[in-house]
Amino acid sequence: MTDRKSILALSRRKFLGGAAALSGIAASGFATRVFAQEPAKPAEIIVRAWGGSWVDSLKAGVSDPFTAATGIAVRHDLTEDNEIQPKVWAAVAQNRVPPIHINWDTTTNATKSALRGVTEDLSDLSNLAGTTDLAKPVGLEGYPIVNTYGYVYVLAYRPEAFPDGAPTSLQVLLDPKFKGRIALYNDGIGFHFPAQVAGGGKLEDIPANMQPAWDFIAKVKQQAPLLGEDPDFTTWFQNGEIDLAVTISTNAREAKKNGVNIAWTVPEEGAKFDTDGLWIPKGLPENELYWAKQYINFAITKDAQQVWLDGLGLPGVVPGLTPPADLVGDPSYPTKPEDFEHLIRISSQVQVENESTWFGEFKKIMQG
Secondary structure: OOOOOOOOOOOHHHHHHHHHHHHOOOOOOOOOOOOOOOOOOOOEEEEEOOOOHHHHHHHHHHHHHHHHHHOOEEEEEOOOHHHHHHHHHHHHHOOOOOOOOEEEEEHHHHHHHHHHOOEOOOOOOHHHHHOOHHHOOOOOOOOOOEEEEEEEEEEEEOHHHOOOOOOOOHHHHHOHHHOOOEEEEOOOOOOHHHHHHHOOOOHHHOOOOOHHHHHHHHHHHOOOOEEEOHHHHHHHHHOOOOOEEEEEHHHHHHHHHOOOOOEEEOOOOOEEEEEEEEEOEOOOOHHHHHHHHHHHHHHOOHHHHHHHHHOOOOOEOOOOOOOOHHHOOOOOOOOOHHHHOOEEOOOHHHHHHHHHHHHHHHHHHHHO
16 A cells, blocks of 8 residues: 555533534535634644545545635645654654644554554544544544545456456466466455465464464465565556456556546455545644544534545444445445455454564565
8 A cells, every 4th residue: 555555622511612623524525714712723734644536536526626616725745654653753752843734644554553652532523423434543542544536456357367257266366377367465465364264264363373364375375376565466468468466446446537447345254444535643733633633523523524535435323324336236335234245354453463474474475
């Protein structure tokens, strides 16, 4: 995801009053007048974002309507999430004002910041009451992060290689005819958990016993998989170099929109489901904190999410969103409880505590 892939704070009572006033008005102009309880508006707030279609979608769905309604400019800082992280941590540790107001981040990365104690609590955002359970970060107390949508690491495939229909199991990765024609992320992200199942293990054994995953990955290694990052998958599919890949659904959909003949599925072993979210670093002036919270509060309204997430093709955290026409009923766009039956969610805290070990073990196997 990393290649894709900032308010005199009022009392809780006053903040909720202002938040309710904002949330009750439509996205076309949710706060065009100044309420008596509102603090001074900053000239701008800075939101760290991913570039390309990611920031374009955020701008259309959230930032531009927020500016139109409040008069507060939104500046998008396109510094990579892993690069901004130590800068924010250092600012908080040194009691300096952080370089951004809001971080749009992967939930795993955001959890690292939450566990470090550098995130503001967002539990008092009034619009959280209208979100689904997906908005709540798994394994953390309160809302140091607000998850804003989810995404699936699908099994993408070239239809010409599967004339009898979509592959149904990850065991297809072991078929000799696909040797040298499959692709995975170079750290195995998105693959560890379904590999645990494919190797005969249980999800409840994560992280204590991951040996089934490593055994299955060792078998896949014998297939000489290509290892890379998001742009590589599109290039490999475009060039006809691969038939199968475990990748984020957004990237597969973008490749298809760019003319690549590609399809995707969720195998019977399941697929990793993950989230991104928004969070606010500690240390902002109180009035800026207030307005940063209002930005996130607006980002979890139906009006904002509908436009923002249409551009990304991802399911949001507000009920009643209309899926893009090409994703209706798609397994990578879960909307109902039953849609999550084959999607794997593991506690963000467990991922943070073990991710470097998992990445290291995957690379060790692939380099062995």
